[in-house]
Amino acid sequence: AQTVTQSQPEMSVQEAETVTLSCTYDTSESDYYLFWYKQPPSRQMILVIRQEAYKQQNATENRFSVNFQKAAKSFSLKISDSQLGDAAMYFCAYRRSQAGANNLFFGTGTRLTVIP
Amino acid sequence: DSGVTQTPKHLITATGQRVTLRCSPRSGDLSVYWYQQSLDQGLQFLIQYYNGEERAKGNILERFSAQQFPDLHSELNLSSLELGDSALYFCASSGREVGGPTDTQYFGPGTRLTVL
Numbered sequence: 001a002q003t004v005t006q007s008q009p010e011m012s013v014q015e016a017e018t019v020t021l022s023c024t025y026d027t028s029e030s031d032y033y034l035f036w037y038k039q040p041p042s043r044q045m046i047l048v049i050r051q052e053a054y055k056q057q058n059a060t061e062n063r064f065s066v067n068f069q070k071a072a073k074s075f076s077l078k079i080s081d082s083q084l085g086d087a088a089m090y091f092c093a094y095r096r097s098q099a100g101a102n103n104l105f106f107g108t109g110t111r112l113t114v115i116p
Numbered sequence: 117d118s119g120v121t122q123t124p125k126h127l128i129t130a131t132g133q134r135v136t137l138r139c140s141p142r143s144g145d146l147s148v149y150w151y152q153q154s155l156d157q158g159l160q161f162l163i164q165y166y167n168g169e170e171r172a173k174g175n176i177l178e179r180f181s182a183q184q185f186p187d188l189h190s191e192l193n194l195s196s197l198e199l200g201d202s203a204l205y206f207c208a209s210s211g212r213e214v215g216g217p218t219d220t221q222y223f224g225p226g227t228r229l230t231v232l
Contacts, residue, residue: 035220043204043228044225045206050220102147102164102172102210103161104151104159104161106159108158109159
C-alpha cells in the first residue's frame with residue numbers, strides 16, 4: 001500500500017521569507033501523481049500544485065514550487081515570498097495513474113504559521 | 117470556489133441515528149470521491165463512484181454506504197452513528213476515471229458531522 005509521510009507537524013516562516021515543507025512517499029509503481037493541497041482555517045481543501053512522476057521538470061505555480069526526487073521518493077514544497085494568507089495546513093498526497101482506483105493517499109499534514 | 121457543492125455544511129445528531137450527506141460534482145465531472153477527515157485518523161478515502169458505478173472502496177465501514185445518481189450527484193449514508201463518526205466529510209470530483217493531467221480532484225467545502 002502507498003504511504004505518504006510528512007515529518008514536520010509544524011513549521012513557521014517570517015513573512016516574505018522562503019520555507020520548504022517535506023514529504024516522502026513509498027510506492028512500488030513507476031508512474032503516479034503527487035499533489036500538495038492547502039487547508040486554511042475555513043477547512044476547504046485547495047489544490048496548490050501537481051507533479052506527474054514521468055516528468056523530470058519540477059512543477060511551479062507562481063510562488064509555489066516543488067523539488068521532486070523520484071529515486072529518493074521525495075516531494076518537497078517550497079513557498080517563496082511567504083504571505084500571511086499562506087498560513088494553513090498543507091497536505092502532501094499521492095495518486096496512482098492506472099485505471100480503476102484513483103483515490104488520494106494523504107500525509108498527516110504540516111501546519112504552517114506565517115509570522116508578520 | 118471549486119465548483120463542488122456539499123450539503124449540509126453542518127450536521128449535529130445523536131448516537132444511533134442515520135444521516136445523509138449530499139454532493140454535487142463540478143459540471144462535466146463523472147467521478148465522485150468521499151473522504152473522511154478526523155483528528156485521530158487524518159484524511160482517509162472512503163469510496164469512489166464513476167458515472168453511477170462504484171469503482172473503489174477504502175476504509176469505509178459497513179454502516180456507511182453511498183451511491184451516485186443518474187444526474188451524477190452522490191449521497192453518503194451514515195447509519196447507527198457512533199461518537200467516533202464525528203468528522204469532516206469531503207466530497208471531491210474529477211473529470212476522468214483514468215489517471216491523467218486532467219484527472220485532478222477538486223474538493224467541496226465539506227460537511228462537518230457532530231455525533232452527540
